[in-house]
Amino acid sequence: MAMFEVAADAYVRFMGTFSGPLARLFADVGLAGVEPDAPVLDVGCGPGMLTAELVRRRGAPLVAAVDPVASFVAATAAAHPGADVRAAxxxxxxxxxxxxGATLAQLVVNFMSDPAAGIGEMRRVTRPGGRVSACVWDHGGGRGPLSPLWRAAASLDPDLTGESSLPGAHGGDLVALLDAAGLREVRETELSVTVPFARFADWWEPYTLGVGPAGGYVAGLDAAARDRLAAALRAELGDGPFTVTGVAWAASGVV
Structure with a gap:
């Protein structure tokens, strides 16, 4: 997770415009049929985009969250002092x-060191009849919010694979993981988020912050290569305003 050892506000600027709206859709999936007074867990909470939605729906005392990145844990704990936020x-x-009663992992299975073990742990801490859910952007289908960046980068570097090979990045990946963990009634759905950008610079600047594989890739380019990439993206997206749509695969099952 070294690629996410960044300040919490950098992650929010990089992905928050998409993960915030996604959290509202994903919470509908992850809390379906779960008792309203049951405690819930946000696994890989980052700076707390999903945590905030769970707190809004359940109240902080019924929400727990974990993340291995210290800056994310600190930011989430500070924003939700009544929640149980831990480094793990x-x-x-x-x-x-x-x-x-429910465990949810938003945009994190693809970065787990052992996704099968992670889903297994989520199942273990969820009570019988409770719900385990995960979602990941459709990198494999080229429909994630980062897909324009990876397409443009691949046009300049044909050997680049981007994030399409990560676990959960294709339809059916999350279903297979949940099935293998012994969950019942596993279902998969698509969640779609569209975000407007007033200017190209508003969309591009967060990629220069070094967050995640995409930010790391941009940060690793020399100035000339970075300018070529930005020019290719500007040619595709325009100067603005424009919108970017991100589609995520979400899978959910019952213990």
């Missing part, structure tokens, strides 16, 4: 068996 990885959740 998905593969070693610091909670008892059957502690939650």
């Amino acid at each position: 990885s998905a593969e070693t959740l610091p909670f008892a068996d059957a502690a939650f």
Whole structure:
């Protein structure tokens, strides 16, 4: 997770415009059929985009969240002082068996060191009849919010693979993980978020902050290569205003 060892506000500027709206759609999936007084867990919470939505719906005392990045944990804990926010990885959740009515992982399975173990841990801490859910952008189908960047980069560097090979990036990936963990009634759906940008610079600038694989790729380019990439993207998207749509695969199952 070193690619996410950044300040919380950098991540928010990079992905928050998409992950905030996505959290509202994903919470509908992850809380479906879950008792209103059941505690819920946000796995890989980042700076708390999904945590905020869960707190809004459940109240902070019923929400727990974990992330391995210290700056994200600090930001989420500060924003939601009544929630149980801890530093931990998905593969070693610091909670008892059957502690939650629902566990949710938004945009994190693709970055787990062991996705099968992470989903297994989510199942372990979820009570019988509770719900385990995960979502990942459709990088494999070229429909994620980062897909314009990776397409343009690949046009300049044909050997580049982007994030399409990461776990969960294709339809059916998350279903297979949840099925293998022994979850029942596993279903997959698509979640779509459209975000407007007034200027090209508003969309491009967050990529220069070094967040995640895309930000790391941009940061690793020399100035001339970075300018070529920005020019290719500007030619595709225009100077603005324009909109970018991100589609995520979401899968959910019952313990």
